[in-house]
Amino acid sequence: MNITAKYCQKEMEEYGSCVASNPSTWQHHCHELKMKVANCTSSHPVIQKIRSSCSKEFVQFEHCLRENQADPTSCQPHIARFLGCAETVDLSEAEATIETPVPQPT
Numbered sequence: 001m002n003i004t005a006k007y008c009q010k011e012m013e014e015y016g017s018c019v020a021s022n023p024s025t026w027q028h029h030c031h032e033l034k035m036k037v038a039n040c041t042s043s044h045p046v047i048q049k050i051r052s053s054c055s056k057e058f059v060q061f062e063h064c065l066r067e068n069q070a071d072p073t074s075c076q077p078h079i080a081r082f083l084g085c086a087e088t089v090d091l092s093e094a095e096a097t098i099e100t101p102v103p104q105p106t
Helices: 002-021 031-042 045-053 055-067 072-088 092-096
Strands: none
Touching: 002 031, 031 045, 045 055, 045 072, 045 092, 055 072
């Protein structure tokens, strides 16, 4: 999650605000913002590695959110399992593929 926040902070903040502002209809009202977060994160190699390694936990969390649209906080155990899984993923290979920007001469 820290990686998502680091590379997709603006998208995550907008989505989180939308969910908080629309507790019973967030799934409908925030869909476009959810897609922006997904698009932002889908291209990052570290996030791809975590999603791949923890896909079962992530799918269970998303399923819980769909089933509990009026009370997304009831899915906290699911997100905790996903985060626990993410903490165990070896990211060294994925982090090595991240390109460091080359400074441009001025």
